[in-house]
Structures are given as C-alpha cells and as structure tokens.
Amino acid sequence: MSEKIAVRMSGIVKRFPGVIANDGVNFDAREGEVHALLGENGAGKSTLSNILTGLYRPDNGEIELNGESISFSSPRAALNAGIGMVHQHFRLVSSFTVAENVVLGDESTGTFLNAGDVAQKVEELSQRYNLAVDPRARVWQLSVGEQQRVEILKVLYRGARILILDEPTAVLTPQEADALFITLRAMVKEGRTVIFISHKLDEVMAVSDRVTVLRGGRTVGTIETAHSSRRELARLMVGREVVFDRVERKINSSDKETVLRVNAVSALDDRGNKALNDVSLTIKTGEVLGVAGVSGNGQRELAEVIAGMRHASAGTISVNEKEIPNGKVRHAISAGIAHVPEDRLHTGLASSHSIEDNLILKSYRTQPISRYSVLRRKAIQENASQLVEQYDVKTPSTETPVRLLSGGNVQKVLLAREFSANPKVLIAASPTRGLDVGAIENVRSHIVAAADSGVGVLLISEDLEELLSLSDRIVVLYEGRIVGDLPTSSATRESLGLLMGGVALEEHTS
Numbered sequence: 486m487s488e489k490i491a492v493r494m495s496g497i498v499k500r501f502p503g504v505i506a507n508d509g510v511n512f513d514a515r516e517g518e519v520h521a522l523l524g525e526n527g528a529g530k531s532t533l534s535n536i537l538t539g540l541y542r543p544d545n546g547e548i549e550l551n552g553e554s555i556s557f558s559s560p561r562a563a564l565n566a567g568i569g570m571v572h573q574h575f576r577l578v579s580s581f582t583v584a585e586n587v588v589l590g591d592e593s594t595g596t597f598l599n600a601g602d603v604a605q606k607v608e609e610l611s612q613r614y615n616l617a618v619d620p621r622a623r624v625w626q627l628s629v630g631e632q633q634r635v636e637i638l639k640v641l642y643r644g645a646r647i648l649i650l651d652e653p654t655a656v657l658t659p660q661e662a663d664a665l666f667i668t669l670r671a672m673v674k675e676g677r678t679v680i681f682i683s684h685k686l687d688e689v690m691a692v693s694d695r696v697t698v699l700r701g702g703r704t705v706g707t708i709e710t711a712h713s714s715r716r717e718l719a720r721l722m723v724g725r726e727v728v729f730d731r732v733e734r735k736i737n738s739s740d741k742e743t744v745l746r747v748n749a750v751s752a753l754d755d756r757g758n759k760a761l762n763d764v765s766l767t768i769k770t771g772e773v774l775g776v777a778g779v780s781g782n783g784q785r786e787l788a789e790v791i792a793g794m795r796h797a798s799a800g801t802i803s804v805n806e807k808e809i810p811n812g813k814v815r816h817a818i819s820a821g822i823a824h825v826p827e828d829r830l831h832t833g834l835a836s837s838h839s840i841e842d843n844l845i846l847k848s849y850r851t852q853p854i855s856r857y858s859v860l861r862r863k864a865i866q867e868n869a870s871q872l873v874e875q876y877d878v879k880t881p882s883t884e885t886p887v888r889l890l891s892g893g894n895v896q897k898v899l900l901a902r903e904f905s906a907n908p909k910v911l912i913a914a915s916p917t918r919g920l921d922v923g924a925i926e927n928v929r930s931h932i933v934a935a936a937d938s939g940v941g942v943l944l945i946s947e948d949l950e951e952l953l954s955l956s957d958r959i960v961v962l963y964e965g966r967i968v969g970d971l972p973t974s975s976a977t978r979e980s981l982g983l984l985m986g987g988v989a990l991e992e993h994t995s
C-alpha cells in the first residue's frame with residue numbers, strides 16, 4: 486500500500502432539520518487501501534459517502550482529491566472525477582442485459598455501441614476482478630449477488646479510482662461475501678481505493694487495511710486494522726465495552742401445541758413464476774423455526790403468504806388450527822400474525838409519515854389508541870415515546886418522518902411496532918440486517934423473549950450464526966421447496982451451506 490492520500494475530507498458538516506448528521510468529520514483514504522467506515526446506526530456514514538459522491542452538498546468542510554480541493558454538483562460529476570458508489574439498492578434495468586446495463590448512461594461510449602466490444606470488455610473486467618457474471622444474461626435472471634457484481638462492473642467500466650460500497654454484504658450469502666472480498670483486494674492491489682461501510686466487525690477485520698470510526702456524527706479515530714481487534718472497534722463504535730456473549734436459548738420441548746400450520750402451500754412470485762412449491766411446516770408455541778436459504782429461493786414469498794400479503798395458489802395457512810382467509814392482510818393481523826418484512830421502507834412502513842403514526846398503523850382500531858372510533862393523540866404520543874425509548878430509536882422527535890431516519894433506526898421502528906402487538910406468530914425476515922452490534926443484541930433478545938413468552942417465531946435469515954444460535958429447528962428453502970428440516974442441535978454451517986446450494990445431504994455423507 487502506498488502512503489499517497491487519494492481523498493481527504495476535512496471538517497465536514499452536514500445538518501438536516503433537527504439533526505447534525507456530520508459534525509466536523511475528518512476522513513482520508515489512501516491509494517491501494519480498503520478503508521472501512523464503521524459506526525453505529527445513525528452515526529453519519531451514509532451521509533458522509535453521499536457527500537463524497539456528490540449527492541449532498543456539505544454545509545461546511547473541504548474535500549481534496551489527489552491534493553486538489555474539489556466540490557461536486559452531482560453524482561455524475563463525482564464519477565467523472567473517478568469516485569463511484571455501489572448502492573445497496575440496485576439501480577439496474579431488469580429487462581436489459583448485463584452489458585447493456587454496464588454501458589447505460591456512459592457518455593464516453595457515444596451512440597455507436599458495438600455490442601460485441603462491450604460484452605468483451607465486460608468479460609475482461611469480470612475476469613480480472615473475480616466478478617463472475619454472464620454479460621449476455623438479462624438482469625432479471627440474476628441473483629442478488631450477481632446484480633451487485635453488475636453494479637461494481639458499472640463503476641469500474643467508468644474508470645472509477647475510488648469505490649464506495651455502503652453495506653455491500655448485507656444482501657450476500659457468506660460465500661458471496663467471501664468472493665466480494667477477493668474482488669476488493671484485487672481492486673486495491675491495482676492502486677484503487679475502496680471505502681467499505683459495514684457493521685460486521687469480522688468483515689472489517691478480514692478485509693480492511695485501516696478503519697475510521699464515526700460516533701454521533703464525529704470522527705472517533707482512524708486506526709490500522711492489523712493493530713486493532715474486534716473488541717476495540719466495538720468499544721470505539723459504541724463508546725463503552727461490548728459483551729460478545731451469545732444470546733442463550735434453551736431448546737423447547739416438543740409437547741406444545743402447534744400455533745402456525747402451513748399446509749402444502751404454493752405461490753407465484755411477482756413475475757408469475759412458481760416461487761413456492763408445496764411447502765408445509767409447523768411452528769409450536771414458543772418455538773423458533775429458522776429458515777435458511779440463499780435469498781431468492783422463496784423466502785420472501787413464504788413470509789408474504791403467511792402475512793396475507795400474497796395469494797397462495799394452493800394450500801392453507803392456519804393459526805391455532807383455525808384456517809385464515811387466503812391473501813388478506815387484515816385477517817392475518819387479527820389472527821395474531823406479526824410481520825417484519827425484508828423490504829422495510831416499502832412494505833413495512835409509511836415512510837413519509839411520522840414515527841408516531843407508523844407505530845400505530847396496526848393498532849389504530851383498538852383501545853387505548855382509539856376509543857369510539859376517535860384517535861387519541863395523547864395515547865399515540867405516549868405509545869411512541871415509550872417504544873422509542875425501549876427500542877433505542879435515535880431520532881430528534883417522535884414526530885419525525887420515518888424516511889429521515891438512518892437505515893438501522895428505521896428497522897427499530899418496525900420491530901418496535903411488530904413486537905409490541907402481542908402477536909401469536911412473528912415472521913421476522915432478516916431482522917438484524919443492517920443493524921449495529923448493540924442493536925443486533927437488542928433485537929435478538931427481543932426474539933428470544935417473544936419465544937419465551939409463547940410466540941411462535943419464523944426466523945428467516947441468511948446469517949447462519951444467527952439461525953444456529955436462535956432457532957430450535959431449521960428448515961432450508963431451495964428453489965421454493967423445503968429441502969431440509971433438522972433440529973438445530975444436529976445442524977452445522979457446512980450441512981446448511983450444502984442444502985442451501987441444492988446438494989442433498991445423503992450425497993455428501995458417504
């Protein structure tokens with residue numbers, strides 16, 4: 486790694502109404518390094534990267550690129566200067582091919598595109614950086630991991646020297662994340678700079694050269710990764726010692742009654758393809774059933790069918806052995822099903838509404854929130870203040886619109902509403918994705934507490950450690966079918982990994 490500074494940000498200040506998201510942040514990244522940006526939910530990481538990529542203008546402070554002061558009026562201007570962002574929410578055109586997406590919006594290619602040349606260049610880049618993806622495939626055919634590779638190819642194709650990845654591994658399986666790290670190392674080996682935002686301390690330790698920690702909008706410090714440890718990083722991040730104890734769970738005995746029964750359910754995905762194929766499962770009261778699988782194998786559809794958001798083309802769902810009407814959210818809610826969806830801002834919350842209003846979205850018909858059909862503002866405010874405190878939501882007020890919260894705090898609002906609804910069944914889809922270490926422990930202990938109080942939990946997660954530490958039983962979804970159902974005591978990372986990849990266990994035990 487050279488010592489040459491590629492980009493330096495000094496005294497960056499960015500205010501939003503009621504919040505100082507960046508309060509004099511200092512940050513520099515060198516040529517040829519992976520520089521991790523670490524901080525709790527709401528610490529100001531996304532804001533800082535949005536400033537660097539020209540999406541926001543700072544209220545104060547300076548940016549120097551290769552020693553020269555610079556300011557960007559748009560993301561395009563930043564990209565022209567060699568700074569590219571790989572967004573967590575992909576911006577690809579699904580009916581176009583990979584190669585078409587890569588060149589889309591690139592001015593330098595002009596109007597005379599030679600499809601063959603482009604495909605060849607994309608192929609070269611993907612080989613050089615370990616970004617396996619077929620340039621001729623259409624984006625809708627790709628997995629989430631492959632789509633992310635296309636996003637990376639896009640910025641590389643434009644010649645970016647500095648790449649910012651905002652929580653890139655949140656959507657990846659462990660295997661895909663390992664492959665991404667090889668890509669990142671290959672990029673910095675050539676002198677590029679990678680700014681890597683993550684909450685996962687193991688990843689930061691594994692892939693970065695240096696780490697800058699933000700807390701409350703300020704820089705806490707920058708350290709060499711090799712001279713640090715997970716524990717030190719966690720302490721810098723939250724400002725106190727963090728205990729890494731696992732949430733302990735005693736495995737439930739099996740003589741309880743069945744609270745959720747999914748019987749021979751099939752369903753289509755948004756494109757009309759079969760997403761669930763004859764899925765049956767049961768959850769007993771107080772049981773946590775883990776669902777493992779590479780994302781896109783029917784997890785989302787399973788959660789949606791149970792929550793009444795998606796029509797089942799065959800099969801039935803019952804709560805306490807009482808069948809609930811197919812595809813009706815309201816009936817699912819009144820049967821006691823709570824749902825923390827994967828796609829928080831779009832399906833879980835009304836993002837332009839306040840925290841207060843979002844917290845009563847499901848309970849506004851009941852006391853004490855409403856009485857004789859009249860909403861009681863005071864009760865609504867009290868409800869919100871209490872939950873904001875209990876779930877440690879960082880916000881200027883309970884009247885703040887949800888869309889202005891940081892990613893992790895949005896998730897806390899959603900969890901607070903669903904956990905507090907006294908459900909019989911809780912469907913939690915990747916509930917800790919994007920949360921910082923403190924918040925993850927908090928969510929996990931809420932899941933355990935819910936189960937201990939008798940709630941049947943369906944925990945969908947790609948984090949195998951999470952499944953192994955919280956579930957009583959684990960099923961594996963592959964191409965819309967359940968391909969494995971095992972007690973957690975006899976499951977391992979390896980056996981689950983094989984099932985997730987579609988390898989039947991018998992083939993491997995010989």
Ligand SMILES: Nc1ncnc2c1ncn2[C@@H]1O[C@H](COP(=O)(O)OP(=O)(O)OP(=O)(O)O)[C@@H](O)[C@H]1O
Nearest residue numbers: 501506526527528529530531532889890891892893
């Ligand atoms: N456009 C905006 N308008 C108002 N407030 C905002 C806006 N963007 C961010 N904020 C606030 O600024 C603070 C920092 O948010 P930011 O998104 O930068 O945090 P983060 O470190 O990326 O957090 P996370 O890990 O949860 O993604 C938060 O309090 C957030 O609510």
Ligand SMILES: [Mg+2]
Nearest residue numbers: 530531891892
């Ligand atoms: Mg963020």
